[in-house]
Amino acid sequence: MSKWRLLFNQRRWDEIEGLWPSLSRPEQRALFGALLQGVPKITVTDGMEKTERHARPKEAPSERKGAAKILALGELEAEIEGDPPIASTSWASLRTEAETYLRETIAECGRKPMAGHAPGELSQEQHCLDSLELLAAIDRATKLMSAEMDSDADREWLVEVIAEIAEYAFVAGRHMQEAWGKPFEGHAVRGIKTLQSAAEGGAKRKGKLAADTPRVIAYMRELIAAGHSKKRAAELAHKKGLGKSASSNSKLFYRLTKS
Incomplete structure (x- = not known):
């Protein structure tokens, strides 16, 4: 058995923290996987927003605080993942995600x-159409400005600078939009609870309510609020084990919400 595994089983986290830089890359990956499994996750909820993450050192059980510290520092993960992607690659990934959502919603x-x-x-x-046009405008501006550069090196530098700023601005806009919506999330949460109660009561009277119907509706609403399309929310709910199929989830959501 590898030394780190013995230390892991004995919860000797300080020794693991000093040992992992000398491990081979496969062993580092194995250690990282063990830490991900060993540190418990917690769910954070605020209004309509919900996220799941690993416990931080102050939140983890006493016997796992050292493991949570290694994860929170991020040095082991950074060593495994290598250098972060360049700005243009990172922006392209985020942009593809955004454009996919926008086009699916328009459809x-x-x-x-x-x-x-x-x-x-x-x-x-219309908001989706405007967003696509603004994203296209970034491309046009990038091409126009980079064409003014005298060398390929300068052009590459400018493209990377614009991509980095575009990503910062895009993510800042998403956070601002979430902040704008916070005052109304309490109403949305109460509305979901009212909808669940009404749906459950009506269906029970007809003897047609499946046991997980309220959970299907609630989970799909969370996903939709997070930016997924109704179709994708239905599929993810089914993958989570809710509902008989993605199609039935879609029909159920439409029938009970009329949205």
């Missing part, structure tokens, strides 16, 4: 009963 709006009409200026569809 969903096109399938609604009012499809064919011009989207309202404050509608979800």
Whole structure:
């Protein structure tokens, strides 16, 4: 048995912290995996937002505080993962995620009963269209400004600078949007509870309520609030073991929420 495994079983975290830099890369990965399994996760909820993460040192049980410290420092993970991606790669990944959501949402709006009409200026569809146009504008501005550079090295430098600033601005905008919505999340949470109670009461009277129906609805609403499409939320709920199928989850959500 590897030395780190013996130390791990004996909860000798300070010794593991001093040992891991000398381990081979496969052993470092194995240690990191063991730490991920060994440090408990906690769920953090605020209004409609919910996230799950590993406990921090102050939150972890006494026998796991040292393990939580190693995870929280992030040095082992950084050693395994290597250098972070360059700004243009990181921005491209984030942008692809955003554009996928925006295009899926626009497609969903096109399938609604009012499809064919011009989207309202404050509608979800129009916001998505505006977002796509602004993302395209970043490309246009990048090409125009980089064309002014005298060398390939200068052009590459400028592209990376713009990508880094674009990512900072994009993420800042997402946090600001979440902050704007916080005062209304209490109403949304109460609305979900009311919806769950109404749905459960009505279906029970008809003898048709599946045991996990309220959980399907609640979980899908959380996912949708986090930015997933209804279709994707239905699929993720089914993968979590909720509902008979993704299709049935979609139908259930529509029937009970009329949204």
